[in-house]
Amino acid sequence: MLTASTGYLILLFFGVFFTSLTIIMQRRRKTEMTAEQFSTAGRSVGVGLASASIIAAWTWAATLMMSSSTGFQYGISGPYWYAAGACIQVLLFAIVAIHLKRKAPKAHTFLEFIGKRFDKKNHKLMMVFALMTNIIVTAMVILGGAIALNSLTGMNIYVAAFLIPLTFTIYTMIGGLKASFIADYLNTVMIFVILTIFATVVYMKFGVTTVYEGLRALPESQQMLTMASIPGLLFGMINIIGNFGTVFVDQSYWQRAIASKDSAASKAYIYGGIAWFSIPFAIATFLGVTAAGLGLNIGDPDASAPLMAAHLLGTVGSILFLVMLFMAVMSTGAAELTAITNIIVTDIYRKSINPTASSKQTLKISRIVTLSFGLAMGVFSILLFNIGIGLGFVYMAMGIFVSGAVIPLTLGLLWKRATNEGCFYGALLGMISGVTVWLTYAYVTYGSISVESLGQLHSMLFGNITVFLVSGLISVGHALMSKEEFDFEAMKDQFKSFDEEQEELKTAQERKVV
Numbered sequence: 001m002l003t004a005s006t007g008y009l010i011l012l013f014f015g016v017f018f019t020s021l022t023i024i025m026q027r028r029r030k031t032e033m034t035a036e037q038f039s040t041a042g043r044s045v046g047v048g049l050a051s052a053s054i055i056a057a058w059t060w061a062a063t064l065m066m067s068s069s070t071g072f073q074y075g076i077s078g079p080y081w082y083a084a085g086a087c088i089q090v091l092l093f094a095i096v097a098i099h100l101k102r103k104a105p106k107a108h109t110f111l112e113f114i115g116k117r118f119d120k121k122n123h124k125l126m127m128v129f130a131l132m133t134n135i136i137v138t139a140m141v142i143l144g145g146a147i148a149l150n151s152l153t154g155m156n157i158y159v160a161a162f163l164i165p166l167t168f169t170i171y172t173m174i175g176g177l178k179a180s181f182i183a184d185y186l187n188t189v190m191i192f193v194i195l196t197i198f199a200t201v202v203y204m205k206f207g208v209t210t211v212y213e214g215l216r217a218l219p220e221s222q223q224m225l226t227m228a229s230i231p232g233l234l235f236g237m238i239n240i241i242g243n244f245g246t247v248f249v250d251q252s253y254w255q256r257a258i259a260s261k262d263s264a265a266s267k268a269y270i271y272g273g274i275a276w277f278s279i280p281f282a283i284a285t286f287l288g289v290t291a292a293g294l295g296l297n298i299g300d301p302d303a304s305a306p307l308m309a310a311h312l313l314g315t316v317g318s319i320l321f322l323v324m325l326f327m328a329v330m331s332t333g334a335a336e337l338t339a340i341t342n343i344i345v346t347d348i349y350r351k352s353i354n355p356t357a358s359s360k361q362t363l364k365i366s367r368i369v370t371l372s373f374g375l376a377m378g379v380f381s382i383l384l385f386n387i388g389i390g391l392g393f394v395y396m397a398m399g400i401f402v403s404g405a406v407i408p409l410t411l412g413l414l415w416k417r418a419t420n421e422g423c424f425y426g427a428l429l430g431m432i433s434g435v436t437v438w439l440t441y442a443y444v445t446y447g448s449i450s451v452e453s454l455g456q457l458h459s460m461l462f463g464n465i466t467v468f469l470v471s472g473l474i475s476v477g478h479a480l481m482s483k484e485e486f487d488f489e490a491m492k493d494q495f496k497s498f499d500e501e502q503e504e505l506k507t508a509q510e511r512k513v514v
């Protein structure tokens with residue numbers, strides 16, 4: 001096992017490296033950073049950088065650890081269900097990305113679009129869903145990082161949960177979205193390099209036959225060696241629904257569409273989604289399934305990946321896994337922080353508190369929000385840990401809380417007949433009924449409401465499915481019954497960049513003086 005000082009050194013090294021890189025890039029900039037730049041990276045990001053950034057943002061701690069847990073528990077179907085069940089959303093997002101670029105070319109957040117497409121209550125409700133998504137995902141990646149640091153280095157889990165967000169908060173606060181894109185690019189390259197090392201070593205050291213024979217010898221071998229594994233399939237369904245929420249309701253992905261050049265936006269999601277598939281699929285197969293096949297004595301399946309990495313390459317394996325995990329945590333953390341910042345600044349501060357804020361004021365508020373949320377997220381992940389909620393539980397439950405907004409939101413963007421009331425009540429009642437079915441099923445079937453009964457595959461599945469069915473039925477049903485039609489063309493010119501708003505304000509003030 002590594003020592004806690006190795007953990008501190010890794011955190012210090014990457015924190016200092018990415019912060020220094022951002023400061024150097026800031027110094028080399030020819031123009032001064034504006035609030036618009038901080039928020040949108042100039043809307044000129046090319047397809048390569050945007051794809052890498054989508055891959056990095058979508059590679060969570062769970063992508064490495066939870067995926068391996070499914071391989072360890074459900075066998076060869078687990079990695080497939082994890083990877084396939086979480087990449088279709090990114091591929092489909094290519095469609096909504098292009099629609100947002102066409103219908104709201106100067107928007108900063110998807111909520112800004114919702115605010116003009118629907119009414120105030122819808123804007124507020126979607127904001128709650130969006131912030132809840134960001135908070136759940138950030139807490140989940142910090143929790144995953146802290147668990148891995150603790151299990152591989154013995155570092156105190158509370159200290160780890162406070163230090164991890166610091167590493168990405170500082171460079172995000174300085175450089176905004178563009179800085180997080182550059183870090184994402186480097187992180188994606190590192191993740192693929194380390195993944196290739198693990199895959200090659202497993203193949204050379206153990207080969208396919210040893211793992212196959214090991215899986216065949218397990219009591220649950222029927223399930224481990226078939227794609228027709230029932231638990232694998234149930235997990236796959238939960239995975240699909242939950243990840244619709246964490247892509248479509250997460251400002252991070254809208255942010256990447258907004259920051260991309262028009263010609264790059266949809267391609268980036270297709271390339272990013274396809275390339276991302278290989279990360280959980282390979283890691284979960286080479287670490288999770290192999291750990292089961294080799295009969296490793298692992299108490300917590302969520303820890304199968306780091307323990308297998310250590311088994312494979314000793315200290316080097318642990319360090320490589322920690323570096324890969326840390327790359328994933330930093331990128332997702334930075335993406336979520338920029339998303340939260342953009343929502344707070346665009347949809348609360350500039351919309352309701354200070355609509356005439358100058359670029360300087362907006363930039364200052366953006367940095368304060370980034371720092372505050374970065375620090376607060378450590379506390380939230382510790383809270384989850386303290387009430388006994390682990391990575392797997394949050395991962396499977398996230399859809400129940402956030403996926404109710406997916407269908408209403410998508411309809412609002414793509415379908416002129418989608419109605420304000422249908423989308424509002426669809427999202428709200430979808431979530432309420434999902435939570436109700438989840439709790440009721442756990443109570444009726446397992447006799448109590450506890451982390452254990454709520455964490456069962458069937459409780460999670462029925463909760464998730466209910467959310468999708470109810471939100472879809474209400475939002476589509478109400479649209480079909482009403483005769484409303486929305487005029488997207490008329491709304492297009494209502495979106496302004498922060499710089500344009502500033503110019504208009506200046507012109508208006510000059511006119512007043514004259």
Ligand SMILES: NC(N)=O
Nearest residue numbers: 058060062063086
């Ligand atoms: N990003 C996910 N679902 O691993």
